[in-house]
Every structure is written in structure tokens, then in C-alpha cells.
Amino acid sequence: MRAAVVNTPEAVPVCADFPDPEPRQDRPPLRLVGAGLHHVVRGLASGRHYGSGQAYPLVPGIDAVARTDDGRLVYTGLAPSPWGTMAERLVTPFEVELPAGADPLAVAAGMNPAMSGWMALAARCEEAGEPGTVLVLGATGMSGSLAVRAALSLGAKRVIAAGRDHESLERLRGLGAVTFAPAGDGPDAWATALGAAVAEARPALVLDFVWGPVAEAAFTALAGPGPDDDASGTLDYVQIGSLAGTEAALPAALLRSRRIRISGSGAGSVTRERMIAEAPAVIARFADGTFDAPYSPYPLSRVGEAWAHQGRTRAVVVPD
16 A cells, blocks of 8 residues: 655655555454644654654554545544554544544544643543633644633633734634733743733643743742632643653742642553543534634645645645
């Protein structure tokens, strides 16, 4: 079959012949409709991600929308290594049927970034009944923007969206989020902005897509008791992405002054079974327009161009 193939770490994938995936008696092969080129896909293929298998050659891709033999569109993924989802045929352990009205390429582009924030929000709702006040750090990327939309759709009391892209912040403000951007660069600017943002309503849940110095500034802003009920309850700080840095110093004062739980959300910290169980609720929000994911399609034969794609849209690899 034709597939995107990564031959060595850090190599750009090429379109080439690759062995068909090993068949499963209970699950016939699916035909690719679109596979999103997410940040984690590049990380896994390059060997830099903690989940990389370091076995080459491989087919990149962690999830996709595909078509079954009887014509149904399904969301799927988690193909066994060395097969990924950027191939003409897929053999995968699960399928979630797309409802009417769902754009299959928007689902392919958006499910992975949407699930990253959704899982933490769903866990908070399961425990507390609703998200409370939510702070999203890195709210102007696709994952952060979808996390803001998810929090609003799940009934958050207040959603505070932090980021640098003023155009994206304006869109989130129009949806009902409270938005802010730091006045300058560096931790001090972030600490000042975050301090002002959480002064009126301290968050019960922080979704951090950036980490590094921004997380350190958030720790400073969040330390100490606050004026409302959220501050007296447990604060869940969930680390999801590390666009600003892979390390952050955790101050002792924060741990002593707040009831805080710091955790991560990603492959390994969230079970596959839980992610699959939540997938229909996320797909439904793409179908009804609550979520959107701008995308740019690239045929398999141009996978190298897709790999270099940048901008506000997400590259989606489709069949030729």
C-alpha cells in the first residue's frame, strides 16, 4: 500500500510503498479519509516524544477518520507500530462512528487537540459536577482554543483565556471567555498579567498548554489564599503541553498555601479506554458546531509539504 514513511529519526516522511497492516479477523481494514498532522505526530516520528518506539521505518499518525467496507465514516487510531494512520489502509483497535453533519477532515484535524483539554475537564466534572472557574494557559493555539470552548460548553462558571495572539483572543472573548495577554515578554510580564486575571475569581482548574516560565509565573499568581470559594477548594493544575519549556520550578509556598493537585494529561496518564469512551462526546461537538478545527488537506504524495506546514490551520493527510 502507499503510505507516508519515516525512515530515520528527524527525517521528513516520504510517500512510498509499505507493507499492509497485519489483518485482524474481527476488524477488516479501513480506508483512509484524513489523518491530522498533530504536534505529537512529529514528536513521535522524530523519536523526541516520551512515547516514541524508536523503530524505523515507520508510518506516522496517531488517529484518523476512515471509511469502513460498508461506507460508514469512523474516527479511529492507535494502530500498532510500525503502522500509523497516514496510509491508504488501516487496521486499528477501535472505531467511533461520525454523526451526520460532522466534517470528517475537521474531526481528523481537531480530535487530538480537542481531547487534550477535554479529558481533564471531564475528570473535573466527574468529581465536582462542573468545571468551576477554569484558567487556560496557551489558549490561542488550537488545543487551548478548543479547551476554552470545551469548558464553556460544560458549564464552567468563568473561563480565563491567556495567550499572545490578540486575534484569537478576540474570538474567544466573543464566545464568553475572559481574555488577557501579557504586556511584555518574560516571566514578570506573565506574573503581572496572571495576578490581575485571577484576582477576581481564582481558578479551580488550570489547563496548561505551555509550561516552562509561564507555569512558574502562574504558580506565583496562584499562591496564597483567595477571596472566593474556588480558592478554598482543591485547585487542579493539569500540565498538557510544553511549548514554552519542558521544565518549571515549583515553589514550596504554593504547595503549602493551597490545596493543589498537579498532574499531567496525555498518553500514559489517561487510559486508552477512557479516551475512547469520551470520543463520541467530543465528535458530537464538531458535528453541532461547538468545536471547529481549520485544516489544510495534503495528499499522501505531498506529505513532505504537509510536514513543513505552519500557520493557523492544521495539516491533514488525505489519499491521492
